[in-house]
Amino acid sequence: MTTPVPVPVSAGGRELPHPRRAEIRLENVLQALADPMRLGIVRELAAAGGNELSCSQFDLPVTKSTSTHHFRVLRESGVVRQVYRGTAKLNGLREDDLDALFPGLLGRVLDAATRQADRLGG
Template identity: 75%
Template sequence: MPTAAPPATGTRTLAHPPREEIRLEGVLHALSDPMRLTVVRELAAARSAELSCSHFDLPVTKSTTTHHFRVLRESGVIRQVYRGTTKLNGLRRDDLDALFPGLLDSVLAAARRQQERLAA
């Protein structure tokens, strides 16, 4: 029986917490920042399951953007994978909904209402 080929040299993988290690306080912390909440809102509204980092036009430096993505990934809110040289981001909605039913939808709805209120 043939064995699976080893991973290609130079393959980059990023650490993500398994579902059972995602904690509410970490998720709430990640969602408490306006820039990170913007990323999550865009991912939730995207037609594609994954968006590249370059898709997001945040009004902060590249290093700060990288920090925000790391906080979201390490808290279990998003999953990041490399495809070639592109880092793609996807919302871990299934994990979040299983652990904290209704939380993500409630936060997204509240953020939408706040944006509408502030725009008025």
Template identity: 70%
Template structure:
């Protein structure tokens, strides 16, 4: 396989390298939490970056996805020219049982309160 046809691979932490403080930091931002909520609702589906309607510029969007990937919250893979995103739910649930569900439930409750 030549360099030109070699698939592009992004760095992700291995499961045992995922740190609680990095995950909490990643989930502490409203835009990133929105991305994670959308991925959780997709139930294991891979979603392209363009799927997400976010109130930020393209460069800021890229930053948010990188923070999520580098913290171990999401996995990003290239399929052709599309960068697809998936929640690393199994890894997070194994390392931090109940954390993701608790954060997503709290985020939904906050959204409901703010809408009322």
């Protein structure tokens, strides 16, 4: 099985419903990021450097329906943007929106998650 190549966020495709920037709420973002599985997804997306990643590129130790749930929570909270390109559902971080609303939050959470993973050996 080959790994799909990340696609720049600017490429066209059919988007799923997302909250507008003005509708993103801090408590929803924090709740989405509080789950270790979702935080791991966000860390991988951040490491992709602005590229979108297909759901299938994430090696999550959960069922497909649970994986779908985690991505939906991230999308509905405003943390990620999902778009279909062909049959692939691609994910990208909404860094610009989050930084405009909550300056520095995402970067600090990701830094803290990295320090924790280093400390705990994960």
